[in-house]
Amino acid sequence: MVLGSYKTAICARAADQDILAKSQDGGIVTQLFAFALEEGIIDGAVVAGPGDEPFKPEPIVATTRAELLEARGTRYTICPNMSMIKEATRSYGLDKVGIVGTPCQIQALRKAQLYPVGMRSVPDKIALALGIFCMENFPYQGLEAMVEDLCNVKMESAVKMDIGKGKFSVYTERGAVSQIPLKLTHKFEQGGCHVCLDYVANLADVSTGSVGTPDGWSTVFVRTKVGEDVWGKAIEAGYFETKDIADVKPGLDLVTKLANEKISKNQKTIEERAAFKNLRNPYL
Amino acid sequence: MGLLSYLKEIFTGKQETPEGPKAPGAPAAKPAATAAPEKVKVAEAAEAKPVQTPADVKVEQKPEEKIMEEKPVADKITIGHVHMSGCTGCLVSLADNYEGLFTLLDNYADLVYCLTLADVRDIPKMDVALVEGSVCINDPHSVEDIKKTRENATIVVALGACAAYGNITRFARGGQWNQPQHESYLPIGDLIDVDLYLPACPPSKESIRNVAVMAYLLLKGTDEQKELAAAYLKPLMDLAARGTEACGCDLIYDVINQGLCMGCGTCAAACPVRAIDIVYGKPQIDRDLCIKCGACYTQCPRSFFNFDVINQFEAISEAIDAAMGKGGE
Numbered sequence A: 001m002v003l004g005s006y007k008t009a010i011c012a013r014a015a016d017q018d019i020l021a022k023s024q025d026g027g028i029v030t031q032l033f034a035f036a037l038e039e040g041i042i043d044g045a046v047v048a049g050p051g052d053e054p055f056k057p058e059p060i061v062a063t064t065r066a067e068l069l070e071a072r073g074t075r076y077t078i079c080p081n082m083s084m085i086k087e088a089t090r091s092y093g094l095d096k097v098g099i100v101g102t103p104c105q106i107q108a109l110r111k112a113q114l115y116p117v118g119m120r121s122v123p124d125k126i127a128l129a130l131g132i133f134c135m136e137n138f139p140y141q142g143l144e145a146m147v148e149d150l151c152n153v154k155m156e157s158a159v160k161m162d163i164g165k166g167k168f169s170v171y172t173e174r175g176a177v178s179q180i181p182l183k184l185t186h187k188f189e190q191g192g193c194h195v196c197l198d199y200v201a202n203l204a205d206v207s208t209g210s211v212g213t214p215d216g217w218s219t220v221f222v223r224t225k226v227g228e229d230v231w232g233k234a235i236e237a238g239y240f241e242t243k244d245i246a247d248v249k250p251g252l253d254l255v256t257k258l259a260n261e262k263i264s265k266n267q268k269t270i271e272e273r274a275a276f277k278n279l280r281n282p283y284l
Numbered sequence B: 001m002g003l004l005s006y007l008k009e010i011f012t013g014k015q016e017t018p019e020g021p022k023a024p025g026a027p028a029a030k031p032a033a034t035a036a037p038e039k040v041k042v043a044e045a046a047e048a049k050p051v052q053t054p055a056d057v058k059v060e061q062k063p064e065e066k067i068m069e070e071k072p073v074a075d076k077i078t079i080g081h082v083h084m085s086g087c088t089g090c091l092v093s094l095a096d097n098y099e100g101l102f103t104l105l106d107n108y109a110d111l112v113y114c115l116t117l118a119d120v121r122d123i124p125k126m127d128v129a130l131v132e133g134s135v136c137i138n139d140p141h142s143v144e145d146i147k148k149t150r151e152n153a154t155i156v157v158a159l160g161a162c163a164a165y166g167n168i169t170r171f172a173r174g175g176q177w178n179q180p181q182h183e184s185y186l187p188i189g190d191l192i193d194v195d196l197y198l199p200a201c202p203p204s205k206e207s208i209r210n211v212a213v214m215a216y217l218l219l220k221g222t223d224e225q226k227e228l229a230a231a232y233l234k235p236l237m238d239l240a241a242r243g244t245e246a247c248g249c250d251l252i253y254d255v256i257n258q259g260l261c262m263g264c265g266t267c268a269a270a271c272p273v274r275a276i277d278i279v280y281g282k283p284q285i286d287r288d289l290c291i292k293c294g295a296c297y298t299q300c301p302r303s304f305f306n307f308d309v310i311n312q313f314e315a316i317s318e319a320i321d322a323a324m325g326k327g328g329e
């Protein structure tokens, strides 16, 4: 199953206009963490906060709604959220930690829970793991080259970046949009993504992404008992607007199609690597 | 609820669960063939079937097997803690499980040897030896003891980085004199065959707990539990086979140079001495700080990632919690 196991799939967006305002799509991650924080389900969450360069996120442990709001929006570069996971439990002393991550980061999290050799006080304190869909990712310098060299936009003047409909788009503060075909961005992808076999964060409690639902909405998979519990409570409390995923276009068919594309492409890379004597397969 | 019935319920109840990308080449097959399990004395285990099971056999057979937990005491495994040249931090980490330690000792394991906690002088026969510390080869007693450990234990675990890699006994920092000579301290794998590594300085209490529960299942469980435990333990066996040296550089050689790093930052979190920063999406290692504990590489999701085990994280975590008398639904 390329979409992983899940209990329900929903089309949703945050009910809170503040959150929705600067979020990438449906504001699911920010809204769900904000709810979990209010309810005491988590004491804080590792999220991608603002860094010292434009569009270069740094992981932070957010313990307030304001800090969560700071972290809205997608930046198409790596934010090493897992690097803060032990910091959250040991230095911040949190007992119930939330974390958001790409599929690979959620994989790292689950491995850290089952094989926690260097993860003292982490495994039992993960209260909510949110995953975001991910096709591939760019190192910061790669992103910089795409934006500045190919799109001709200064990093400082970009306000939003977006991938969709086969294009990479950069929006500037003066309202201009600069687009390049996604094809041109492939060479800037980080190599580690090419062996990645997870598109929709199969191991998260709840995973979400824009693919499959109309603009301004997000696709949400609720996967685990933990996820089901939190999601159920948030819906009950009116934190999300939802639609039946079967009624929206393009729907799960597109998610499945893209997941299949990613997995078969990368599976092929793994097979090709096997032809070289010394290239490891991490999944063996 | 007992661990076995709980696990059984979980792993036999959901035949349709396995999903997600299945790792090519079925990892569960091999571990049974390594040194450990074939020396298992199955006499007292309920069924005398060899541990070896084909990897792709689905976990689904007869729900009515022997319920062993009715007499848990008789079916405990025996564990010893063998203290070589280490700082006792690994033992403290084990003890850090608090009530969990008692649960382990009440239900699953007898501590038959432990100079710190049990009054036994000679290394007895045991199922699992947890060896802490490297071996000072200038001390004939230590050399004797490690050999005896190998002879008497079915499974030898290098508990912690000193036993596995030498760690601080070879790479202590701070300009102190090396007394006696640091070149005398060998990882146990340089003297004997080691079945399983649990690296890091110290390995977390939770990791020791998980391995103890899995060792119990490997030796005393039903066929399907043995299969799960073997699959779980395999990467740690592979680490033992990988060699007796570790370094933050392993990330460079075996992850980054392999084109596998994706910048998740897990290695930085795992490092006990904060020798790793993630700089522009890759780990940057301060080699002067590195104590060669192996935590970063072990913890990296691109060193090993066994889908067949980790995809079941929810069920396994629940089962371990239940085994330790925690949580529940």
Ligand code: SF4
Pocket (backbone or CB within 6 Å): A102, A103, A104, A105, A134, A135, A136, A137, A192, A193, A194, A196, A197, A198, B262
């Ligand atoms: S494609 Fe995979 S490896 Fe790359 S960032 Fe996304 S989830 Fe991680």
Ligand code: SF4
Pocket (backbone or CB within 6 Å): B251, B255, B256, B260, B261, B262, B263, B264, B265, B266, B267, B268, B282, B283, B299, B300, B301, B302, B303
């Ligand atoms: S844990 Fe592994 S994949 Fe993640 S940043 Fe470190 S070396 Fe890279």
Ligand code: SF4
Pocket (backbone or CB within 6 Å): B246, B247, B248, B249, B270, B271, B272, B273, B274, B275, B276, B285, B289, B290, B291, B292, B293, B294, B295, B296, B297
């Ligand atoms: S870099 Fe840190 S975690 Fe890695 S081996 Fe060195 S001390 Fe251990």
